[in-house]
Amino acid sequence: MKLQATRALIAVVAAAPTFAWATNGYFSNGYGVASQGMAGVGIGFPQDALAAAANPAGIAFVGNRIDGGISLFLPDRGANVSGNGYGANGDYDGNNRSIFVLPEFGVTYQFLPNVYAGLALYANGGLDTGYAHNPYQAFGATGSAGVDLEQMFLSPTIAYKLLDRHAFGIGLNVAFQRFTASGLQPFTGMSVAPGNVTDQGADTSVGVGVHLGYTGEITPTLTVGVTWASKIHGRFDKYKGLFADGGSFDIPENYGLGFSWKVTPAWTVAADFQRIMYGNVNSIANPLANLFAGNALGSSDGPGFGWRNTNVIKIGTSYDVSSHLTLRAGYSHSSQPVASTETFLNILAPGVVQDQATLGATWKPDAKTSFGLFYGHAFKNTVNGDSSIPAAFGGGNANVHLSEDVVGVSLGKQF
Template identity: 55%
Template sequence: MLRRSRTVVPAALLAAGLWPLAAHATNGYFSHGYGVRSEAVAGVGIALPQDGLTGATNPAGTAFLASRLDLGLNLFRPSRGASIEGNGAGLDGRYDGNGRKLFAIPEIGYVRPLDDSLSLGLAVYGNGGMNTQYDHSPFAAFGVAGRSGVNLEQLFISPSVAWRATPTHTFGAALNLAYQRFSADGLSPFTTASASPAHVSDRGTDTSTGAGLRLGWIWQPDAQWRLGATWSSRISGRFDKYKGLFADGGSFDIPANWGLGVAFEPAAGWTLAADYQVIEYGGVKAVANPLSRLAAGQPLGSDDGPGFGWRDVKVVKLGLLHQWSPALTLRAGLSHATQAVPAGETFFNILAPGVVQNHLTAGFSWKTGTRSEWSAFYARAFKKTVRGEGSIPAGFGGGEADVHLKEDILGASWSWNF
């Protein structure tokens, strides 16, 4: 069986590497969870390790799992768009950003205990992204003849190790290897406001690689309770082809994030769990700096220049599990996130309307044998509209831009216990 795993895992990693990346924007542009089982409980996982993707949330969780392989696939369908009113330059109208409607997102998890105190893990997953494709450009009145939009994609490969230091305390660490891709089309109206006009739009796809660290801890004082904590460092990134769009000459870091979690088993077969997560978008200049810096004389792409005006996102996640029978486990969850996009920043965020706040999820796992198991989930991110307030700069005609987003996600995975 070990020989078989050594063949299956590299093959699965190769398949993931060849798979086109996809946008998956739920909590800002982070995924709401990692691993089908976690995604079925609204992304709860800091103190609730369930499958081989647990290292993407809390690497300490791999110590609580037996040897296993998890192969999953999510189908992600966002509905995003914008409307503009009161604009003196002729931008008024309703705009559909759904030029591309469906995205496929693979994920892979692998765990192998070495002994009673040490376990290794590997998680391969998409950490989010953002895609908009306006076939009818919101900037057509400025002379854009084709489509407008952006595409941000992120892939993570995270090897991890977990150490059970005492019977109650477990620590973990993961190396986050990140690969990003970005492209932008139809943004020529912004070139006159850039420090590098030739590097704003229609430059094709640019890529960036970086590395960071994720640390985790789980405390299990008894059989009923687990408490956990996790922290992930910021990861440096840069898109040189778009150094006229992003602050500091194309810098585009992946934000740091951290969280706390608890899991409680009130009765046999029942588990209640909750996570609190903070995503520090405010620490990434390209994402957090306000567009109003244009009026202060700072062009796009300049040092500490304008951005999308995003704030930190704080997420509360609640999950419920019930083992209905030895073969069937049921899951459900809900989450609420604070709003990343302020009302005064909606104009630029026509390109990146990551505004959904509330998720409702449900799923199950079904054992088909002593070693194999299938899991599935559905998530609904309810429609959210952010209405602009003083959102369009006078230099672009003034008025207001409203942005909206809703999402449906359907996922399934196959698990093999070695």
């Protein structure tokens, strides 16, 4: 089994550079095909070896198992510019690349009485845009424009079960980030490091954070969960002239709570609440107005993307049709991270979808093997600009939009 787990981990790592994700801002909506079939619910409803990604305490309730999955992610993103005095008006398609691969892997094992260990590898989030017709061309940009942000987490986790009904977990989130930007030449003259704003190739960053959680079976039918993950520090030196604080790009702190309720032995309803603290990361949260208040790009209080803290509510249900077949469905809604006054730079990062619906199923040919699948659709959403293009760029508005489709499959094995 150790050899099989090692081979699976190598395979996932090899595929990792192809992922991107942008559902709740740029965070993934869920981890594991079972969870994603229920719109990402998982804080109080652990289902497989990816449970640690949502709540490290959850690994104490899934048994000894190994799970691997892969999803195909198809976003549709773009922008419209209107009322601009420099001739930037028009529609812009940000889909230079339209299909992304999202791998994930998890293993859990009880190695002492009441003590459980887990290891999960998964895409935490990301954003990608690619505009063959550069939206900033009217301001002097050349070539195509876009950004590519990728985040992969490796999460070793330990959980302790108390009285067979309560579990406390702690894990490390080892975060790998990769970033590229191109076609942003008009902004180089507004930076403290003009040579590190655009077209510097890929830069990477590795950081570590802490993830804490609790899962408890309050009654035979009601389970609750609480989780918190720390901010993870990151930096892109090649883009120290783009991001505030000299290229700093931290992954924000987030926390949440959830519950699951067995309405009947076969039917479960579950829900999560999550809060993502984008507003506490300067490179993400600082408004573009900071630039015109004397704070150049890349400075300690330089402009960012103007994102706000985001609340996410997820609700899902699962139904055991038989001992072989489980069906799932879910719906999630998030508050809007992108302010209407900040859409000019968010042409590059239109993480504006708010509502997602999902369907999923698991087939168990025997007691130890499971095959899962899910489909999710994030409904198209547009944020229309509100005087979002500064007068220095000819005024007017940028209107950004995004929709998403994702389909995934998984294989799980108990041992």
